[in-house]
Amino acid sequence: MTDALTGTVQGPEIVLELSVGVPMRDGVRLFADIWRPLTDTRLPVLITRTPYDRHTFAEGNGGEALAREGFVVISQDCRGRFESEGEGWVPFELDAEDGFDTVEWAAAQPWSNGKVGMFGASYMGAAQWQAATARPPSLVALLPECCPAEYWFPAWGPGGALRVGQRVPWALSVAMEEARRLGIHDPVVDEVTQAQTAAGNDMASPGQDALPAVWRLMDYRPLRDIPFFQKAAPWHAKSFGYEERHHPRWLRDNPRSHFGSIDLPVIHVGGWFDVQTSGTIEAFVGMREAARTPAARRNQWLIMGPWTHWDTSSGVVGDIDFGPDATLDVNSLRREWFGYWLDGRPTHLIGRPPVRIFVMGQNVWRDEYEWPLARTRWTSWYLQGGGSLATTPPAVLTADEYTFDPGDPVPTVGGRLLMGRAGPVEQGDVPSRHDVLDYTTEPLADAVEITGPIRADLWVSTSAPDTDFTAKLIDVHPDGRSYNICDGIVRARTVAAIPLQPNAIYCMPIDLESTSILVPAGHRLRVQVSSSSWPMWEPNANTGRPSGTDSHDDLRSAHQQVFHDPAHPSRIVLPVIPRREQ
Numbered sequence: 145m146t147d148a149l150t151g152t153v154q155g156p157e158i159v160l161e162l163s164v165g166v167p168m169r170d171g172v173r174l175f176a177d178i179w180r181p182l183t184d185t186r187l188p189v190l191i192t193r194t195p196y197d198r199h200t201f202a203e204g205n206g207g208e209a210l211a212r213e214g215f216v217v218i219s220q221d222c223r224g225r226f227e228s229e230g231e232g233w234v235p236f237e238l239d240a241e242d243g244f245d246t247v248e249w250a251a252a253q254p255w256s257n258g259k260v261g262m263f264g265a266s267y268m269g270a271a272q273w274q275a276a277t278a279r280p281p282s283l284v285a286l287l288p289e290c291c292p293a294e295y296w297f298p299a300w301g302p303g304g305a306l307r308v309g310q311r312v313p314w315a316l317s318v319a320m321e322e323a324r325r326l327g328i329h330d331p332v333v334d335e336v337t338q339a340q341t342a343a344g345n346d347m348a349s350p351g352q353d354a355l356p357a358v359w360r361l362m363d364y365r366p367l368r369d370i371p372f373f374q375k376a377a378p379w380h381a382k383s384f385g386y387e388e389r390h391h392p393r394w395l396r397d398n399p400r401s402h403f404g405s406i407d408l409p410v411i412h413v414g415g416w417f418d419v420q421t422s423g424t425i426e427a428f429v430g431m432r433e434a435a436r437t438p439a440a441r442r443n444q445w446l447i448m449g450p451w452t453h454w455d456t457s458s459g460v461v462g463d464i465d466f467g468p469d470a471t472l473d474v475n476s477l478r479r480e481w482f483g484y485w486l487d488g489r490p491t492h493l494i495g496r497p498p499v500r501i502f503v504m505g506q507n508v509w510r511d512e513y514e515w516p517l518a519r520t521r522w523t524s525w526y527l528q529g530g531g532s533l534a535t536t537p538p539a540v541l542t543a544d545e546y547t548f549d550p551g552d553p554v555p556t557v558g559g560r561l562l563m564g565r566a567g568p569v570e571q572g573d574v575p576s577r578h579d580v581l582d583y584t585t586e587p588l589a590d591a592v593e594i595t596g597p598i599r600a601d602l603w604v605s606t607s608a609p610d611t612d613f614t615a616k617l618i619d620v621h622p623d624g625r626s627y628n629i630c631d632g633i634v635r636a637r638t639v640a641a642i643p644l645q646p647n648a649i650y651c652m653p654i655d656l657e658s659t660s661i662l663v664p665a666g667h668r669l670r671v672q673v674s675s676s677s678w679p680m681w682e683p684n685a686n687t688g689r690p691s692g693t694d695s696h697d698d699l700r701s702a703h704q705q706v707f708h709d710p711a712h713p714s715r716i717v718l719p720v721i722p723r724r725e726q
Contacts, residue, residue: 550676
């Protein structure tokens with residue numbers, strides 16, 4: 145039954161208070177919905193803060209379910225978003241102060257026991273870190289899922305090329321609300337509104353057919369100057385001034401910059417095919433090393449599954465079914481984690497090893513004690529002439545070459561995406577392109593487990609003043625099907641001064657991030673080298689000008705060479721885990 149005056153919905157066990165205004169220090173009110181059990185007992189409080197409309201995400205965040213487990217649950221719109229007051233929303237702006245004020249307001253309410261936890265995925269995970277950097281006294285524990293440890297990475301990581309397939313769809317999804325608030329009329333608004341309706345209002349991972357406007361925006365040049373974003377998301381253009389990983393803009397707000405002042409237990413949840421794979425792992429490792437107290441450093445846990453972004457509910461990822469065990473009940477995890485820290489309930493979590501990983505291929509969960517694993521054997525596989533890949537260094541003076549045309553980039557097939565089909569996906573005819581080089585092993589005599597961070601070192605030359613190189617690790621099945629494991633990119637300017645010298649040879653390290661997979665005997669490993677993957681990354685215009693400033697008419701082709709000889713041993717370094725005796 146609903147009370148028409150107060151907006152309170154009452155059931156047999158739960159009270160839901162709608163549109164509760166929470167005052168901030170500057171007088172702005174941020175509105176929230178609150179689920180709480182019908183009891184006079186003071187209870188622990190869980191908070192999630194979102195820029196995505198708390199009503200849209202309420203069901204997935206488990207407000208009522210967690211309330212039935214004895215928590216007060218608060219779901220709040222961030223400042224300047226949806227019902228909350230404030231103007232000119234900028235990502236992460238004032239989330240630290242607003243998070244602090246919300247936590248302390250909640251702790252002081254008559255239904256609160258004074259202990260608060262924060263939960264949520266993606267931006268809601270980042271909002272937890274922002275609040276934690278402000279150190280509210282009543283904040284006791286965090287449970288962030290798939291979120292960054294530093295904010296440069298989701299825009300430019302891992303190698304300095306703009307993540308178009310993440311940045312533009314995400315900017316569009318949040319800019320739609322700003323357009324509504326400001327009364328901005330633009331053809332993009334009408335088209336996306338219709339597409340959202342047709343797609344069930346899912347802007348978390350819009351598909352090409354559902355949202356063709358997204359694809360046109362990703363192909364717009366100059367990418368910095370997308371007209372709709374100039375009106376509804378001006379921070380998009382400004383971010384092109386922050387390409388450098390160590391720019392003060394990132395260092396100021398990055399959670400990683402503040403780990404040394406944070407004294408909180410945390411469970412970090414991520415996926416091998418998530419756009420935030422590295423961020424999740426870096427937060428775990430960083431807090432284990434640098435958190436303010438020994439207790440905080442000790443009470444960090446990492447859970448990594450085979451998932452894409454924000455989806456732990458299915459074992460089917462991309463084209464691969466990893467089995468029924470490849471899921472995670474996040475509400476059960478939240479209940480147990482926060483029940484222990486906020487209410488003294490028993491839990492099995494504390495006694496476990498701090499790292500829990502899903503080993504793809506073997507399709508099992510395994511507990512570990514550190515990351516990377518101490519027993520790792522770092523193994524180099526070298527690119528060879530004739531397209532082979534072997535553990536012996538190359539002995540012959542050879543090189544391969546191709547022409548990279550940014551107007552015809554290599555299509556992204558699978559991987560760590562928000563836009564399109566993410567996860568492990570059959571690679572199709574990509575290897576047949578003239579601008580893709582393949583290096584493949586002989587069939588493996590024994591199964592090989594690859595668990596940990598992966599790096600490629602490519603010795604290359606180019607005719608361009610600046611360019612990109614990509615590397616992708618692929619599992620090739622005996623029947624010829626091939627599936628991506630992980631990939632990465634490097635923008636040359638992050639390694640060497642530009643303009644690059646024509647035909648000079650440079651070593652370009654490429655971060656392929658981390659994974660865990662058992663590649664069976666009889667399969668082959670393949671390293672694919674190219675210079676683009678669109679829409680995962682912005683194709684380099686090859687001009688040497690700042691990213692996002694080139695028009696379509698400015699694009700120029702580059703002649704690329706990849707060397708593999710005794711003086712220039714291009715390779716991929718794999719974290720091989722010795723197989724234990726069965």
